[in-house]
Amino acid sequence: MNKWIEFDLLPGEVWWGGAVHDGPRMPYGQQTEAPVGADLRNLLENSGAPLLVSNRGRYVWLHRPFTFQFQTGRLKLETEGEFDQLDPLEEGHGDLKGAYLHASRNYFPAQGRMPDPMAFTTPQYCTWMEMHYEPTQEKTIAYAREIIRNGFPPGVLIIDDNWMKDYGTWEFHAERFPDPKQMIDTLHEMGFKIMLWVCPYVSPDSQTARALAKQGLLVQDAEGRTALRRWWNGCSAVLDYTYSPALAWFKEKLDLLVQRYGVDGFKFDAGDPTGNDPEAWVTSYTWRSSNVPNEDCAAYSTLGQHYPLSEYRASWKAGGAPLMQRLRDKPHSWGKDGLNSLIPNAIAQGLMGYPFNCPDMVGGGWDGDLQATPFDAELFVRYAQCAALFPMMQFSTAPWNVLDASHLEYCQAAVRLRTELGPEIAKLAEHAGTTGEPVLRPMAYEFPNHNWETVSDQFMLGSSIMVAPVLEKGAEERIVRFPEGAWRGQDGTLVTGPCTITAAAPLSTLPWYRLEK
CATH class of the missing domain: 2.60.40.1760 (glycosyl hydrolase (family 31))
Structure with missing residues (x-):
């Protein structure tokens, strides 16, 4: 009841x-x-x-x-x-x-740890939008070389879905990746760290699924059979992460990838406790150690705590853990489901105990949006600027493949700002790992009792940097509200608050300000 x-x-x-x-x-x-x-x-x-x-x-x-x-x-x-x-x-x-x-x-106390500092000091790059379900060793090395050739710094490189033999069979596909150790060694020499995409699903007609079922490591349905869950890429069995032997089985597979090839971490995708079938998932499936679907998601999050680079999109009660938390996939749009959702979502994420937060990939993660004609280069740049001073910044679509020279330069400028302030952002992440404080904070967090609660289009990075991205198409200026204090702008101007101004913000500019002590 x-x-x-x-x-x-x-x-x-x-x-x-x-x-x-x-x-x-x-x-x-x-x-x-x-x-x-x-x-x-x-x-x-x-x-x-x-x-x-x-x-x-x-x-x-x-x-x-x-x-x-x-x-x-x-x-x-x-x-x-x-x-x-x-x-x-x-x-x-x-x-x-x-x-x-x-x-x-x-x-949800802080554990005293943070992800690898490279996650904060430079952008991250994911193969998803460039390769979809067809990543290969050759393409991955070529993508890394293009990153550097186009003036972007090496960073964390995520090899997305379908690098492996099958869902649940976490071994490199031999035809697509004939020598993964050589590939990862090459990428390391270029300055990258490597993450691999994984998910909690197991192809149901595979030898792996049959073996796991015999061991009782899969979620079951109401009749005691292996439950099948429909997700965005098929219908699969699901490891029961509330059961410690299932966690241990998956960790062993991941550890082998680290030991054999030098993999630095993992993108733990999916793990959604309910998703598109909430009623069935709540009422029709059973776990070994809990009857609450969210606890399966919470258990999934514990896997990532064993690696220096672990990204999650779905988490439950994982506050304080040293995990990279990416926002839900965003369409390439200006709306409240796209660019305009990034700041309010990140504010909410930080206030739930997830300080190491990352917006979705610059340009969005829905490939159909980027096929639109004409392509919205302005949106791509504004998205990159908004993400530049988030705790983390991640690309998937290669900017040099979709932008002309001038828009590419604006994007490169956002990345230069990112790398310039990267060490400072990493220090904020270290502080978050010790205290649990958000890195990205709502204005009301730092300036209470002054009616900042409804301001969700600008944010604080730590306690002294205020960021006010442009979020509207065609805008070359924006209203910025300043708390009390002396605020030095990115162009050297000084604004004394409290006040509200209209700041110039052509497409080349991300308005941000530092509070002078």
């Missing part, structure tokens, strides 16, 4: 939390009549946490998924079974920063 509890909101109180993809709807609590909320049993292909945190120093944490709803000055929580405690509302922590840090220390 479901249980529910309600709380009155304080005057001016707003909240963040729940599911990362709902970032554009945050902060919650400003509405009067129409109810707004979410059901955290279905995270819709992204990360989440059973956490809500408020600008008035309050937060809610439950250990299991819950449904929440804000309406007419009240917050209603509903969960299956009993609440973890009689009163799940924690109060008295001053402001947004105070509430977040108290929740972090108590429920």
Whole structure:
């Protein structure tokens, strides 16, 4: 039987939390009549946490998924079974920063580690948009050489889907990658570090699936048979990550790739606790150690903690872990599902305990969008500028393949800014690994009690850099709001806050400012 509890909101109180993809709807609590909320049993292909945190120093944490709803000055929580405690509302922590840090220390403390610094000091490059399901050794080396030839620095290089023999058979496909050790040695010599795409699925008619089924390592359906899950690339069996032998089996396969070939880490894709079949996944499948689908996702996240480079798109209760967290795949668009979602999603992600966050790949990850005519080079540049001062920056579509010379130069300038500030961003990541603080922060986190809560088109990088990307097509200027203090612009100008100005921002320019001490 479901249980529910309600709380009155304080005057001016707003909240963040729940599911990362709902970032554009945050902060919650400003509405009067129409109810707004979410059901955290279905995270819709992204990360989440059973956490809500408020600008008035309050937060809610439950250990299991819950449904929440804000309406007419009240917050209603509903969960299956009993609440973890009689009163799940924690109060008295001053402001947004105070509430977040108290929740972090108590429920998802920082582990004192961060991903490999290269994830922050230079851009990352993924083969997905250039090679789709046809990566090869020859193409991968050629892609790396093109990165350097076109003036981009070497960084983390991710070899995406279909490098392997089959889903669940994590060995290099011999025809496409005849000498993976030689390939990775060559890429290392060029200055790259290498990650491989993996997923929790196993091709159901394979020898691997049959062996895993005999060992009881696969998720089962209601009849006790191997469950089959439909996902974007087929219908597969799923490893039961709530069962420690299944985790150990996969870790052994990954460790062999590290030992034999020098692989530096892994892109852990999928792992969505529900996805497109939430009701079936909740009611029809069984796990060894939990009846909560999100816990399967949480267990999947523990695998990545063994490697210095581990990227996740779907996570649950993985706050404080040294994992790279990429936002859900974005279309190549200006809208609230594309470029305009990046900042509010990243704000939400940081406030759920995921400080090492990465926007989706520059230009988007949906290949059909990039086939549009005419191609929107302006959007590509603005996307690169927005991502440049995120905790991480990642390319897939090669800019030199889709941009003319002038737009390519603007993109290269964004990357030069990234590499210039990379060591500073890496220090912020190191701080996050120790304290749990977000690297990318909402304005209200650093400047409480000054009505910054609804500002979601500019952000703080740490406590002293303010970034205000251009997010509208055709815009060559934008309104920038400044907190109190002296702010030095990227062009050397000095702005004394608090104030609001209209800043010049031609396509060559990313407006950003440093608070002078």
